[in-house]
Amino acid sequence: MGELTLHNYFRSSTSFRVRAALNLKGKEFDYVSYHLRRGEQSSEEYLQLNAQGLVPALQTPNAVLTQSLAIIEYLDELYPEPPLLPADPLARARVRSLAMIVACDIHPINNLRVLMELRSRFSADDDAVAAWFRHWTETSFSALETRLSNESETGRFSHGENVSLADLCLSGQVINSGRFNVDMAPYPAIERIHADCMSLDAFAKAHPLAQPDA
Amino acid sequence: MGELTLHNYFRSSTSFRVRAALNLKGKEFDYVSYHLRRGEQSSEEYLQLNAQGLVPALQTPNAVLTQSLAIIEYLDELYPEPPLLPADPLARARVRSLAMIVACDIHPINNLRVLMELRSRFSADDDAVAAWFRHWTETSFSALETRLSNESETGRFSHGENVSLADLCLSGQVINSGRFNVDMAPYPAIERIHADCMSLDAFAKAHPLAQPDA
Numbered sequence: 001m002g003e004l005t006l007h008n009y010f011r012s013s014t015s016f017r018v019r020a021a022l023n024l025k026g027k028e029f030d031y032v033s034y035h036l037r038r039g040e041q042s043s044e045e046y047l048q049l050n051a052q053g054l055v056p057a058l059q060t061p062n063a064v065l066t067q068s069l070a071i072i073e074y075l076d077e078l079y080p081e082p083p084l085l086p087a088d089p090l091a092r093a094r095v096r097s098l099a100m101i102v103a104c105d106i107h108p109i110n111n112l113r114v115l116m117e118l119r120s121r122f123s124a125d126d127d128a129v130a131a132w133f134r135h136w137t138e139t140s141f142s143a144l145e146t147r148l149s150n151e152s153e154t155g156r157f158s159h160g161e162n163v164s165l166a167d168l169c170l171s172g173q174v175i176n177s178g179r180f181n182v183d184m185a186p187y188p189a190i191e192r193i194h195a196d197c198m199s200l201d202a203f204a205k206a207h208p209l210a211q212p213d214a
Numbered sequence: 215m216g217e218l219t220l221h222n223y224f225r226s227s228t229s230f231r232v233r234a235a236l237n238l239k240g241k242e243f244d245y246v247s248y249h250l251r252r253g254e255q256s257s258e259e260y261l262q263l264n265a266q267g268l269v270p271a272l273q274t275p276n277a278v279l280t281q282s283l284a285i286i287e288y289l290d291e292l293y294p295e296p297p298l299l300p301a302d303p304l305a306r307a308r309v310r311s312l313a314m315i316v317a318c319d320i321h322p323i324n325n326l327r328v329l330m331e332l333r334s335r336f337s338a339d340d341d342a343v344a345a346w347f348r349h350w351t352e353t354s355f356s357a358l359e360t361r362l363s364n365e366s367e368t369g370r371f372s373h374g375e376n377v378s379l380a381d382l383c384l385s386g387q388v389i390n391s392g393r394f395n396v397d398m399a400p401y402p403a404i405e406r407i408h409a410d411c412m413s414l415d416a417f418a419k420a421h422p423l424a425q426p427d428a
Binding site (some may be wrong): 051052053054062063065066067070071073074077078089090092093094095096099100101103104105107108109117118120121122123124128131132135140142143144146147150 | 265266267268276277279280281283284285287288289292303304306307308310311314315317318319321322323328331332336338339342345346349354356357360361364390
């Protein structure tokens with residue numbers, strides 16, 4: 001085993017964020033997969049690593065880190081190049097707020113475990129589950145698109161000419177949304193930024209279909 | 215109007231986090247209230263400030279900041295005393311991950327707008343909505359309790375002897391959970407830390423019932 005082990009799942013968009021961040025920082029990692037639909041993340045052994053029973057978790061020589069955004073901020077503090085947050089506090093606040101539109105207001109509501117509860121509590125069928133997924137994605141993509149297209153700080157990427165935490169979240173969510181047929185036509189800025197992200201090796205290598213458990 | 219204006223709602227737990235952070239930093243702010251059940255956060259005027267139509271938003275002389283955690287990190291960078299994050303990267307990662315258990319994995323799934331969708335899409339009644347709220351709170355409080363009670367870094371507060379970002383999230387969620395009768399008996403560490411937080415003026419002043427729109 002190397003220095004860093006990433007406990008994750010190919011299709012998890014939060015895992016994607018951390019894989020791409022590690023790639024951007026040039027850090028190799030061992031890949032351990034948990035098949036979420038089979039509940040492997042709820043084993044006693046994994047709960048010892050992450051009491052939440054969620055992926056991803058990053059095992060370092062000193063601690064096991066959880067929560068994708070906390071992991072990425074840690075990587076950015078420890079390995080500053082290339083930076084995933086700008087230097088200016090206002091700019092940092094902008095990047096974090098763009099990231100959290102996805103990380104707080106889309107992903108958690110559309111997580112696999114939430115969709116499973118909709119099925120078991122409310123007898124939601126495939127169509128109802130997909131409609132739920134699309135509703136929350138579209139609600140927040142609409143706001144994200146407005147900001148990215150109106151705010152002068154937007155550049156080739158969400159914030160200027162360099163990849164940031166916001167792009168890690170954006171791109172992971174766009175990939176995920178493809179599975180539920182979200183119509184991307186109303187979100188040209190998001191699509192454009194996602195395409196530029198995916199042209200980078202660090203993002204391409206992090207893509208779900210490029211993972212060993214795909 | 216002063217330098218800082220907080221657009222918020224007394225009962226919003228994300229608003230609570232920012233109010234308490236501003237109080238801890240000793241920053242005065244003008245209070246503007248949006249009645250969420252009446253949809254005041256969806257007015258054209260407010261959408262100009264925050265395209266997401268969510269509270270809180272912090273208006274500063276330079277920009278309008280959104281997303282409570284991004285706002286709090288900004289305040290901490292601009293006004294370092296007292297710090298809301300420790301100095302060491304691993305410790306910062308711990309505090310952020312504890313905060314995000316609440317900020318990503320409880321609050322967004324139990325937000326008013328999500329509960330309203332459960333009613334309109336799945337005809338969820340009051341009992342079903344309350345059961346949903348309790349399920350997600352209990353799932354994540356259980357993991358948070360395990361971490362707070364097992365990890366040696368826990369002190370009087372979530373991380374050592376000083377209030378941090380993690381406590382702002384924890385306390386806001388505990389207050390919110392009272393409305394849906396979450397049984398707190400299984401979470402003594404969370405309850406103890408919440409009680410210590412509420413003994414501080416900065417937290418007491420941020421309590422929903424102490425706000426002008428309560």
